[in-house]
Amino acid sequence: xxxxxxxxxxxxxxxxxxxxxxxxxxxxxxxxxxxxxxxxxxxxxxxxxxxxxxxxxxxxxxxxxxxxxxxxxxxxxxxxxxxxxxxxxxxxxxxxxxxxxxxxxxxxxxxxxxxxxxxxxxxxxxxxxxxxxxxxxxxxxxxxxxxxxxxxxxxxxxxxxxxxxxxxxxxxxxxxxxxxxxxxxxxxxxxxxx
Amino acid sequence: xxxxxxxxxxxxxxxxxxxxxxxxxxxxxxxxxxxxxxxxxxxxxxxxxxxxxxxxxxxxxxxxxxxxxxxxxxxxxxxxxxxxxxxxxxxxxxxxxxxxxxxxxxxxxxxxxxxxxxxxxxxxxxxxxxxxxxxxxxxxxxxxxxxxxxxxxxxxxxxxxxxxxxxxxxx
Numbered sequence: 001x002x003x004x005x006x007x008x009x010x011x012x013x014x015x016x017x018x019x020x021x022x023x024x025x026x027x028x029x030x031x032x033x034x035x036x037x038x039x040x041x042x043x044x045x046x047x048x049x050x051x052x053x054x055x056x057x058x059x060x061x062x063x064x065x066x067x068x069x070x071x072x073x074x075x076x077x078x079x080x081x082x083x084x085x086x087x088x089x090x091x092x093x094x095x096x097x098x099x100x101x102x103x104x105x106x107x108x109x110x111x112x113x114x115x116x117x118x119x120x121x122x123x124x125x126x127x128x129x130x131x132x133x134x135x136x137x138x139x140x141x142x143x144x145x146x147x148x149x150x151x152x153x154x155x156x157x158x159x160x161x162x163x164x165x166x167x168x169x170x171x172x173x174x175x176x177x178x179x180x181x182x183x184x185x186x187x188x189x190x191x192x193x194x
Numbered sequence: 195x196x197x198x199x200x201x202x203x204x205x206x207x208x209x210x211x212x213x214x215x216x217x218x219x220x221x222x223x224x225x226x227x228x229x230x231x232x233x234x235x236x237x238x239x240x241x242x243x244x245x246x247x248x249x250x251x252x253x254x255x256x257x258x259x260x261x262x263x264x265x266x267x268x269x270x271x272x273x274x275x276x277x278x279x280x281x282x283x284x285x286x287x288x289x290x291x292x293x294x295x296x297x298x299x300x301x302x303x304x305x306x307x308x309x310x311x312x313x314x315x316x317x318x319x320x321x322x323x324x325x326x327x328x329x330x331x332x333x334x335x336x337x338x339x340x341x342x343x344x345x346x347x348x349x350x351x352x353x354x355x356x357x358x359x360x361x362x363x364x365x
């Protein structure tokens with residue numbers, strides 16, 4: 001488990017099916033991930049089983065300190081040779097008290113990816129209207145690397161998709177900055193063996 | 195089989211393997227993904243379906259039947275009507291390369307009803323980069339240090355072409 005100040009990250013397990021299913025049924029949320037909110041529990045279960053056993057993924061559940069599951073963060077398409085991976089984060093619970101939890105979860109996963117998994121680069125995709133997420137990842141030092149014109153079709157029209165990338169050395173720069181140092185001490189980052 | 199002006203695109207058969215294998219050695223490409231990790235001829239034969247047994251993978255030949263390279267489309271998203279296109283050429287001749295890209299694009303836009311075709315090309319494949327620019331693809335970005343080869347990281351360039359910008363006559 002990866003422990004933070006306000007959240008912990010733990011591995012996804014098959015018992016998490018009800019949460020994942022609930023979040024994936026949320027029409028508003030699913031717009032951000034370009035998925036359709038019409039899944040069957042059986043499909044999701046199959047997905048979770050495949051994810052758990054894949055060496056190119058790391059799926060983590062964001063938990064509040066009380067142990068409530070509030071979202072997921074994950075790395076996919078991990079390329080161990082090129083040392084890069086695609087980052088995704090989703091806070092499924094919309095309760096206001098969870099504001100800021102997503103940011104810490106993202107930060108913890110980045111720390112884990114760069115400091116433990118020895119990644120060289122982490123990248124993410126961002127649909128054009130995801131302004132909040134965009135601001136968040138820019139804060140950590142992500143740079144816009146590409147803008148894909150008319151990539152995603154939703155609500156009767158096409159939308160652009162942006163690719164953001166963060167290199168190891170840029171993240172280390174961020175950790176040295178005032179904001180980064182605050183994040184680091186606030187997060188009480190530690191790894192435990194379980 | 196897809197027919198262009200000077201090339202044809204057809205599915206790869208097992209009998210093509212030896213020819214591909216030899217061409218591959220001539221110009222270092224990443225056709226066989228594990229080649230860098232020393233795959234054997236036997237392994238390649240055994241895993242034929244893994245490498246070539248998926249729809250959308252074509253051998254490019256000139257009219258005389260000589261192999262020039264491979265091109266493929268993958269990751270079709272039917273909702274967004276987009277897919278990725280990849281090409282690798284053994285012979286760095288501009289005309290057949292452009293022709294084969296245009297032939298495949300014609301198929302993707304006019305038969306499969308795609309709205310957007312995109313491609314990712316490492317910077318060191320300068321011939322392929324040129325070919326994409328010449329066929330009307332727009333460079334949409336530069337994925338920094340995304341691939342590791344020969345001791346260092348290289349950028350990957352992102353290209354895309356929208357259906358309304360596709361005009362094969364102009365090329």
